[in-house]
Amino acid sequence: MRAWMLPAGSDGFDKLYIQDLPDPVAGPGEVLIAPQAWTINYRDFAVASGKYFGGALKQPSIPLSDGAGEVVAVGEGVTSVAVGDRVQGSFFLDWVDGPMVMGRALGDGMGPGMLAELVVLPEQGVVKIAESLDYSQAACLPCAGVTAWNALTRGRMVRPGDKVLVLGTGGVSMIALQLAKAMGAEVICTSSSDEKLSRAKNLGADHLINYKTTPDWGAAVKSQFGGANQVVEVGGVGTLAQSMQALANEGEIALIGVLSQGEPPSPHALMMTGGTLRGIFVGSAEMARDLNDFIDSNEIEPPIGGRFSFDKAAKAYAHAWGPDSFGKTVIEL
Ligand SMILES: NC(=O)c1ccc[n+]([C@@H]2O[C@H](COP(=O)([O-])OP(=O)(O)OC[C@H]3O[C@@H](n4cnc5c(N)ncnc54)[C@H](OP(=O)(O)O)[C@@H]3O)[C@@H](O)[C@H]2O)c1
Missing domain, CATH: 3.40.50.720 (NAD(P)-binding Rossmann-like Domain)
Incomplete structure (x- = not known):
């Protein structure tokens, strides 16, 4: 699979590079997703420039928290999603519901990042997306939404x-x-x-x-x-x-x-x-589910201000950072 990467010690999104990596495999309790669309958040600039909470990246890392795609395989014991389901990642993989749980976060260099052709997430960090949304619209939700x-x-x-x-x-x-x-x-x-x-x-x-x-x-x-x-x-x-x-x-x-x-x-x-x-620190998987339900009931189409292909992910970062950005900037496969 292809993945966009940031190097250890990255000091800006100009350091993004694309790399071929072995296809990941879903282990017990895990879900293999083929993301079709991703979006950029202000936080992703902080991660790329080493100014996010954990400081500079300790190892080469796949960036971005926000992606939506199709389930292509499930590991042993997974019951809540099946192959073919349309899903997104949940920003905090360990905050399932109830009071805040700070734990693994997508795309921060410690948790998994979404900007790859295949991503493995724990089942509890996977949320089905609103039926009314396409993948690009759904990718607007995990962090900002x-x-x-x-x-x-x-x-x-x-x-x-x-x-x-x-x-x-x-x-x-x-x-x-x-x-x-x-x-x-x-x-x-x-x-x-x-x-x-x-x-x-x-x-x-x-x-x-x-x-x-x-x-x-x-x-x-x-x-x-x-x-x-x-x-x-x-x-x-x-x-x-x-x-x-x-x-x-x-x-x-x-x-x-x-x-x-x-x-x-x-x-x-x-x-x-x-x-x-x-x-406020983003929210739980339960909030993400409630949000998707609300969006379905109210025919909301998240606001996309710019679209870029997967190959042009670095240009998407530059657009999102620049003066012309509005709403969400999307990267599409
Ligand atoms: N706590 C959390 O859980 C959480 C979650 C998501 C985001 N955030 C934070 O929330 C902020 C927004 O994130 P985002 O992803 O929505 O960013 P974004 O899409 O990059 O939004 C940037 C926009 O913010 C506006 N802005 C910049 N400086 C401003 C100012 N001084 N006063 C009013 N508006 C200003 C500008 O709007 P105009 O161009 O229209 O002027 C700019 O286009 C960031 O600081 C991000 O780190 C926090």
Whole structure:
């Protein structure tokens, strides 16, 4: 099989190379998958540049957490999936359901990576995909989709009529926008680009704010729309102060991202609104199943902003990293 690899000590996605490797075999309790599509997350740049939690890669590794494909073999004892099933990987292989379990994670250099023609996963880390989705759409879900689902359905939980604020037009935010609309919420979307805002409007965004031309966007959300009940916070320390300003009374900030720099803000603003700050780290296989069910019931098509062939995976990384990326960037077999 062919696999894309990052070398030990990789310091950027320009180090990606393609390699022929022996076909893997499913052992007892394992599933052999032939991925047909993959997507790139912001996290994959951190892994490639040695800045993810584990630090620089210790050995050559297959990257990416997000892939979807067909089951081509199952090992002894596997009962939940069969040959021919359409599946995706679950980001945390050991977080099956219930409270968070930090364990093996796909594509971090320690767990298996998905960007190969064949991948073996433990049965508990395999999730059947929504019938309504093709492989490229399904590949948008394991990291960005499940994170958005966790943000909107745990903790305070979004209700019809809520106002949900999504920051920027990246993968997590655009899927959160679609999910929040299907839950009956009003969605406020920010972006650095008017052109991307108009694309967010096409996905259902009700209110649009350019955070470059409206640098006090947090106050604008509060004064123009009465505040957000839920914030999908992908910016991190550099945007958190304004997300707190944007919060309606007893709202919740789902703390997800690390896109911006700055000093951590004072938490006092949260006291003034009775607000909650909740950390999110992707989610469980159970959340992935619930998300796929919700997508089937609500005819949601995850937003794909760029498509590249398997041979052009390095170009896909460059596009996802660049200024033209919108929603998810997909690699297709
Ligand atoms: N905690 C978790 O479990 C988890 C899971 C998934 C992702 N994340 C994190 O969430 C963040 C987003 O991930 P992603 O994969 O969705 O990224 P992405 O697809 O690469 O999205 C990048 C987009 O974010 C927007 N952005 C950048 N800086 C911003 C700022 N200062 N204010 C507002 N928007 C800004 C930009 O939108 P415009 O171009 O429209 O301005 C940019 O296009 C990353 O930090 C990632 O590491 C965390």
